[in-house]
Amino acid sequence: MNVALSDDQGLEGGALLAIVGGEVVRCDRAEGTATLHASTLLHAVTRVQGSAARYSLILFYRQICPAAAHRLVECSVATMDLLYPPEEGSYSCDACGDSRLHRVRRSEPGGASSREHRRELEEQGCRSMWHCAAGCEYDLCGVCHDVGLADGVEYVSVR
Secondary structure, three states: OEEEOOOOOOOOOOOEEEEEOOEEEEEOOOOOOEEOOOOOOOEEEOOOOOOOOOOEEEOOOOOOOOOOOOEEEEEOHHHHHHHOOHHHOOOOOOOOOOOHHHHHHHOOOOOOOHHHHHHHHHHOOOOOEEEEOOOOOOEEEHHHHHOOOOOOOEEEEEO
């Protein structure tokens, strides 16, 4: 959710843009307007020109995956490393909020090989993540999975 804390009209630039139905759409917002969208929506803000400032309150929240007919697919640390390079952002466990895999990876010095880095992650306790196969963006870390925080959900392990 993105809440406009300032009015977009008085700014040169600072426009919220989104790709909807294959087209770029400009979302003009008055102060106090809330824009709610899925995290998968491709969106951006144009550069603010001059000395003006654009203020927004951005909230991230997740909905727990409904257990009905959704299955969780386990992705190993190696798979996560391939699917989610650090420059493409982070992910976290919906139960505990842990995103330690990316915290460790971001602090990595530039020289470690991918194989060495995966081993380092596994040694530090970074384990698999479980993702909703239905695409509802539910992620569960291996620790929360092991203690049964997604009981009733069908699991499939993919390594």
